[in-house]
Amino acid sequence: MKLLTREQSGILIASASGRIDHIASDAFGSALEALIVDCMPGKPPLLLDFSGVEYISSAGLRVLMIASRHAKAQQGVFAITSLQPLVQEVFAISRFNLIIPCYLNIEAACKVLGK
Numbered sequence: 001m002k003l004l005t006r007e008q009s010g011i012l013i014a015s016a017s018g019r020i021d022h023i024a025s026d027a028f029g030s031a032l033e034a035l036i037v038d039c040m041p042g043k044p045p046l047l048l049d050f051s052g053v054e055y056i057s058s059a060g061l062r063v064l065m066i067a068s069r070h071a072k073a074q075q076g077v078f079a080i081t082s083l084q085p086l087v088q089e090v091f092a093i094s095r096f097n098l099i100i101p102c103y104l105n106i107e108a109a110c111k112v113l114g115k
Contacts, residue, residue: 009114017052020060039076051082
């Protein structure tokens with residue numbers, strides 16, 4: 001899985017799409033890890049755009065948990081935006097929305113995270 005990246009308002013936005021399940025979780029983890037290594041003070045915050053993600057399994061949540069811990073250990077800023085209804089429900093049930101900051105859309109995230 002590739003994460004398409006762009007910068008907006010001083011934030012690195014990485015867009016994911018499709019299903020993040022046990023089949024795609026390893027590729028998603030590798031792509032995300034490549035971005036998380038630079039998630040630290042002095043570098044742009046990392047914002048995952050999940051507008052194209054239609055499903056996430058526990059394997060995908062595990063990848064996000066590892067990424068979140070890594071970012072926090074480096075004192076970096078890591079957040080997610082634009083959750084689809086099914087993915088938003090999974091986040092709410094698993095309480096991931098309390099672990100990783102989640103924003104309604106990119107504009108809302110940029111207001112909080114932007115420089």
